[in-house]
Structures are given as C-alpha cells and as structure tokens.
Amino acid sequence: MQPPRDLRGLWLLPLPWFLLLGEVARAGRPGFSCPAACLCASNILSCSKQQLPNVPHALPSYTAQLDLSHNNLSRLRAEWTPTRLPHLHSLLLSHNHLHFISSEAFSPVPNLRYLDLSSNQLRTLEEALFSELQALEVLLLYNNRIGPVDRSAFEDMAQLQKLYLSQNLISRFPLELVRLPKLTLLDLSANRLKTLPVSDLQKLPAWVKNGLYLHNNPLLCTCELYQLFAHWQRRQLSPVVDFQEDLHCLSAKKPHSVFNLNCSEYKERAWEAHLGDTLTIHCDTKQQGMTKMWVTPSHERVLDEPANGTVRVIEDGSLHFQSVQVEDGGVYTCFAVGEAFNETLSVELKVYNFTLHGHHDTLNTAYTTLVGCILSVVLVLIYLYLTPCRCWCRGVEKPASHQGDSLSSSMLSTTPNHDPMAGGDKEEDFDRRVAFLEPAGPGQDQNGKLKPGNTLPVPEAPGKGQRRMSDPESVSSVFSDTPIVV
Ligand SMILES: *[C@@H]1O[C@H](CO)[C@@H](O)[C@H](O)[C@H]1NC(C)=O
C-alpha cells in the first residue's frame, strides 16, 4: 500500500492506530482475521454462547451481521466497538445481562435495521436512546425490566416498523409510539398497563390497531374498554383474533374476559352528515398501501372525477363528498385489494335534510360573543373616558339612543382556530361574521342555536359543543376545525 503523501495523512499518523482502521480497511489491506471467539462467514460474525464478558475487539468494518447473544455482557458502552461498522444491519444481543446502554452506544452503527436486546436486564429507556438509529426497522426489547419509557426514547425513528416491548414493567401507555410514521407492530402485552387512552386508540387507523398487542395486562374493566375491543373484534384485528383468551381485565381484583363484561352491545354506527357538508370517508383497511375501489349504494363505481354526483375518490383512496345531499345517504362499500389479502368494508352514511350552520357555529359564536362583549366594554370605557366632548360639549352631543347603536353594531370577524399541522385541513374555511346588535342576555335558547329573528346566541358552557359525527374513528369533515373543549 502506498502511504498517503498529503499533509492530512501525515498529520493523522500519530493518532492511535484504531482511528485509522477504517481508512486502512477501505484501502484494501488484508489483515483482519476473525475474532477468536467468533465464527465468521464473510460478513456474518457469530459469537454467541461464548460467555463473553465484553464485545470482542477489532471487529471487521465490513461486518453486516453480528450475533452476540447468550453471552455475559453487562454493559454496552459508547466505545464497545472502536471502529465504525457502517455495514452492520443486524445486531443480536439477546440473553445477556445488559443493564446499561450508553446513550452513544449506537453512534458507530448508524445503518442498523434489526436490533435484538430481548431477555436482558434493562430497566429504563432513556431520552433519545435509539434516536441515532434512523434506519432501524425492528427493535426487540421484550423480557427486560423496563418500567419508565422516556417520551423521546424512540423519537425520530422514521423507519421503525416493529417494536416488541412485551414482558416488561411498563405502566404508562406510550402514545407517542403509535404516532411513529411506519410502525405497524407494537407489542405491549404482559406489562403493567392498568388504563388505556381509549379515545386516542379508537382514532388510530386500522392498520396501526391491527398490530397493537395489549393482552395480559392488568387493565381495569370498563365498558369503554369493552367497546374498544368489541370494535376490534368486529374488524377481525389480529390482537383480538389471535389473543382473545388473553384479553382480561380486572374487576374487584378478579380477572374477567373483556368480552364477558355486562356492557351494552357494540354497534357499528353510521356516519352522520348534514345537507351541504364536505365529508371525507376513509377506507380504513387493516393494511397500508392497498388499492381501493368504492361502490355507491346503487352499485355504481365511484370515480376519481365526479360524473354527476357530488362524490369522488381522492388520491389516498378515500371517498370525498363536496356538498353532501340527502340522496347521497346509504351504504357505501370499499373493496381493497392487497398483496396478502383483500378486504371489503361497508360504511353507512346518513344525511339529515337540514344544514348544520346554526349548530356548528355554536362554539365559534360563543367565542366571538365573548370577544364582542369585552370589546364593547372597552369601547364604552373609551367612550366614557377618552371622548373630549363628553364634559364640555353637551350642547352638540348626539342623542343617547345613537350611542347604543354605534357601540353594538361593531362588526367582528374571526378566523377559525386552525391548527395547520392537524390533518383534514383541506376543508374549506368558513368566514364567520357576526353582527352585534345587542349584547345577548342569559336565558336564551339553551343550545346556543341562532333563533330566527333573535339576535345572538349566548356564550355556552364549553363542552356542550360536541362533534356530531357518530364515528370519530377516521372521519374528517368540515367540523374538524371546531375547537374541541374538554
Ligand atoms: C458473568 O459476569 C459476572 C460479572 O459481571 C461474573 O460474576 C460471572 O462469573 C460471569 N459468568 C460467567 C459464566 O463468566
């Protein structure tokens, strides 16, 4: 090998030899033999069942798969491999005694796709522990002693598809995990979960729920829980189909099968809409990337472009109604074709023969009314204290009745509370203009609806304005911009 002759090479010479290993290897120098404790088959290194207390040193930089399972490793320090292993895609560390992993332990293996840390003695998952593993697809952490899971432990793992956390001591449902973009399997079975964020889970798409394993947890029996799993059962989702026997909950300290609870029977509810609504109905398949086709109640295929109706299929395969009509009601069927299986989903749509403007503006009008009241007070104060004519121009003062008019006819317009990050943002905005003729008094229509001929709705106690959509699961409609106050 020709030694490097440029300045950079000379400058590097006094550095410890291992810093140069990567360079040398790439220059093609032979000389790496298989570490003593390992069996090597080109880029596969198998070093399992050797009772190794440490990771063997001088691992070849071309290693693609490294098996260190069934050893006596107790710590994975930052410098466990002095050389970077850019080609390593599988690292097996199961059945060791690992109780410590340095937060920098994974810096030398940035392209890891499969990491097995199962059957060790890990207790916590620290902040950003796996964040450097941007390419990781499968992470096995089952059978450890993990209790707290830091909310950022798995942050930025954009490629993570399968995460096994069963047989640990987890008591908080890590909702941040189901939001990872590619996660299709999250195993949280046999942990210490007592409660679940049921309403958040209901909103997840079926392809996430289809891989969300929750059996063998000490869940508290509630009818909410029953409704959740009854829905999964109706959809034949794997966590319920495959582990129905293990889906227990605790009531009076006794385990019951979730499906034996005395709760009202689960019913698939129709989607409800009102005349003129814009509405998107997703074809909520158990798998991603299926080809979807919709058929109307009159057995016609829905096309990308609306032929003579108001409905069309948009890019992601959802059904989109621009301005829903009473005639659009009925049962729609989605045929989804996937590589592994086909699915047929039916969705009932009910359209009420009236518009919802009075109703869906309730909360916003409540806000605008409040703002209007405050503004009126401010205007009165300004009028009282800042009008120069007030004290010494009585003679030319306008009649008192006029004063009221000018105050109360202030025109307000609000922009709806819009979260630009929230999904379902494509819907049209409503320009809400409210004319304040008179401050509204109490004792008006209790729903805060606009009465014909009446002036203004009263600010209602927030919380009454609920989404009327019957199935909160994947509906996004015009009302998604209604602020939901809990
Ligand atoms: C494993 O390591 C522990 C200390 O970490 C040591 O006490 C034990 O003897 C080791 N076991 C074997 C089989 O080498």
Ligand SMILES: *[C@@H]1O[C@H](CO)[C@@H](O)[C@H](O)[C@H]1NC(C)=O
């Ligand atoms: C449901 O009701 C039946 C009879 O009404 C009772 O035997 C059973 O124990 C109840 N189940 C639960 C889980 O409470």
Ligand SMILES: *[C@@H]1O[C@H](CO)[C@@H](O)[C@H](O)[C@H]1NC(C)=O
């Ligand atoms: C369009 O309207 C015609 C007649 O009104 C009807 O025969 C046809 O089925 C409709 N097509 C669609 C896609 O709705």
Ligand SMILES: *[C@@H]1O[C@H](CO)[C@@H](O)[C@H](O)[C@H]1NC(C)=O
């Ligand atoms: C799914 O449906 C398509 C067309 O309808 C058919 O060709 C295919 O064999 C079906 N696949 C499965 C797995 O049933």
Ligand SMILES: *[C@@H]1O[C@H](CO)[C@@H](O)[C@H](O)[C@H]1NC(C)=O
């Ligand atoms: C909807 O209501 C209007 C009157 O409010 C009525 O004329 C019309 O026939 C109704 N449409 C349907 C489909 O019921």
